[in-house]
Amino acid sequence: MSRVTFYLLQQQSAQAVKQFACRLTDKAWRNGMPVHIHTDNDIQCETLDRLLWEWREDSFLPHQIITSKTSGAPVTLGIEKPESLHDNTLLINLSSRIPDFYKHFVRTCEIVDQSPGPVEVLRDKFRAYIADGIQPETHRIQIAG
Template identity: 30%
Template sequence: MTSKADFYVLPSTDPDARGRFLCRLVEKIRALGHEIFIQTRDESEAQRIDQLLWEYRPESFIPHSLLSESDNAGVKIGWDAERPAHQDVYVNLDLEIPDDALKFDRILEIVVQSEDILTATRSNYKLYQTNSVQIDMHDMRKKS
């Protein structure tokens, strides 16, 4: 059962802001020694995230691969019901959160100011509450 869910609320309305923030977040979490699974909506988005991680900061290297590729990368990207062997960190870039994601130790949601993403993450928030998951909000919007 998930012990913690973190919501990172970005000020941007641009869905690509999620990908840029994801790269920074993944780099930090990997530096702490965690394994990460990134769930995307579909194969096309998985390939886009794969490319973003390759292009992220020239001085940085984040070993990653698509879940369908058989290697030992610490970051795996998937788009269907297949999951990695570990249950460490689950990054949800899909709209809905599947029930089996609650088996991961930690879930991360990256929120931009887009109606479909806001609606979906509100629904996911309620699911976490219902399942007694500790929720931490990280509001990255500027305070007025």
Template identity: 35%
Template sequence: METRVDFYVLAEGARLNRERLICRLAGKAYAHGKRVYIHTGMNEEAMRLDDLLWTFEDIGFLPHERAEEAPDPDTPILIGCGTEPPQTATILITTAHPVPAFIKRYERVFEVVDQDPERLKRSRQRYREYQARGLSPHKHDITGGDITGAQVTGGHDSGF
């Protein structure tokens, strides 16, 4: 199985911010029955995403736990920072730099990039690192708030 890497690049002025797009991607994967591991580079970001996943949906929440808290193995979305990722997830959403060593465990890897100059610079480095590992990252430009046309489902919109 070759890991597919997708970069979702938020345009300047996009209605979504980076963390909300991460939640949307996790929600879409969850809706398709996939397990997700969100790997952050900083504990503060993991805490913000933890809070946001509880309030992100208007009529519900996305079920999740922090990986550091000995989660239930059936939890569909885990958030971790510096922890060994679970073996059960098939989708990795990463905000960490550099590229995690464990990416090949996953069917899909999602990177979310905004226009912050430092994050943009690091994302370009990670893009090149994926290429150096023999992977061919796919880039999706996000200009509004809708990700349905961004091929979050593997090159076509039929599901993860």
């Protein structure tokens, strides 16, 4: 069964969500875990793609936006389910909805800031996971800034 973790950022910033997604991706990749970052749309995907190149001067995250071609990168980004999933793949869901394929991943991470809109989306997602038989765990995160 897939494990779901909600990271509750204490900031009110969409940028903090993206930065934390990069941090999670970096940690997972360095520990040998493939990552797929699911987004709502192509613009969000391209924005995150640029951020993964630039987010730290001393770090490189080998990533690729997935298309209809099969990706070989250990970190993928996209609006659809990746064609091939490695064992132990982490899903970072930055979409406003839960993808119907989330159970194909060993772990799903949801990241939310404390703005009113994202908090309501968080509550809806949390209830949906519970209705689907998943008991999500939560972690409050304070990012030094």
